[in-house]
Amino acid sequence: MAALLEVKNFEAAYGPTRVLFGIDFAVEDGGISTILGANGAGKTTTLRAVSGMIGTSGSVSFDGERIDRVATEEIVRMGIAHVPEGRGTFTSLTVEDNLTLGAYTRKDRDQVARDFERVYGYFPVLHERRLQQAGTLSGGEQQMLAIARGLMLKPRLMLLDEPSFGLAPMVVQALFEIMRQVNRNEGVSMLLVEQDAALALELADQAYLLETGRVVISGAAADIKGDDSVRRAYLGY
Amino acid sequence: MDLFVQQLVGGLATGGIYASLALALVMIHRATELINFAQGEMAMFSTYIAWTLISAGMPYWAAFFITVTVSFAGGVVIERVVIRPVEKASILTIIVVFIGLLLIFNSLAGWIWTYTIKPFESPFPDRPFHLFADISVRMHDAGAILVTLAVLTLVYLFFRFTPLGLAMRGAALNPESSRLVGIRVGWMLALGWGLAAAIGAVAGMMVAPITFLDPNMMAFVLLYAFAGALLGGINSPGGAVVGGFMVGVLENLAGTYVPFIGNELKLTLALLLIIAVVIFRPSGLFGKPVVVRV
């Protein structure tokens, strides 16, 4: 398999504070890669930099094309859906309007109508609440909405920033099962940022361990999961 | 009764003009959190463009639609060229830019068209409009109300039912999430300026037959519009519109029925209203209070 997303020698800083120190990672076409790391490791920064929301040096290629100088709005048009930290809900709009905005760049209007059915199929609760103000949804429902909004783009790659954050274990299980289905059935590749390492390693096929802006360990998720010393030293379970 | 209805309708006519300008103020405010002090002068300038076209012999409604289109384009250009470079500057800088715009449009209009007051034609015939029983009102008042309502309805339908309208709302609510769904937020802001300028142009053309045309005609009108926007709720478009109408009616009725207010003190009324709202109900009658975390 060829890499869909390939990131090399990636660096980022907020003002004078350097946050990423030349990291490399990739997402295979149809694959799921995960970036693990503690608070402040630079996970969110990495995703924001891939989306062109902050300046970087290094190279980012998507489907063989350099995108590291491309504006966020155009990166979205190439088929990269970013489900941001904090969910990015349009709180005073309805659930349905949130999903409509997810499909904003698409021209295939009748296919979009069918995609509403598709994401409501994954998340029936969103269908029940479709006319409700999105800000009144529970945290878990807003996370579902954020993922659903990303799916409305019909993306080739999803960037997911800690989708498990603040959710009950049962809800997290259900959410990850849906992500697995989306990946398997629709071939959507994913770059998943997580603190819950056990969960992420279960879903992903490639894993990268980020520590204060550097990749300290990388490899097949199965290997890392199976390596007791790595697990104890870095993942703490 | 006759006088009351006439004053009420007259109040609704000017109220509609305040409502339109209030809506323009709110649209810019939602995206920038600031009041565009130049909104009134932009409307005044648009009205002069209409006057020039009409004076050159163009039929009224042709001049009307050309003026609206030109004003829309002008609004977009102003945002792109003047506002965008200072977008991230301090609030004070942006306010100075707004005031600069105000002065530029004012003196530019004075320079091109002089400060001599000019009459401005109403598209509606100069005869009474028979309302009901033996009560009639000025035709221009009735017509201005209709035009205003048509504009407000169109704006509502645009924001409520078109993908572009939804994207503009999204961009004002949450710029970052908007970028992440591919909305070109900068252009949405520019479109907002264009729409606000176009709405202001209509308001200017509707108020000019009443106030006459001169470069300072909008100063009072903008103050009333601002009072209306504050009264209804500066972050609520619907509220601002209702507030604008309320201020218009209040102004007219108070000027007629409260003897000591008369025409001279009407403006003080607007100022008092602004201060009262800010003190007692900063979010306005229909706006949601802005909760600030401390």
Ligand SMILES: Nc1ncnc2c1ncn2[C@@H]1O[C@H](COP(=O)(O)OP(=O)(O)OP(=O)(O)O)[C@@H](O)[C@H]1O
């Ligand atoms: N806007 C910002 N300005 C300055 N520093 C920032 C900014 N955003 C993040 N940082 C710093 O960059 C570092 C990495 O932050 P980042 O948000 O990428 O971490 P993270 O791995 O996503 O953490 P978490 O798991 O808590 O979300 C942190 O030290 C943080 O303080």
Ligand SMILES: [Mg+2]
């Ligand atoms: Mg983070």
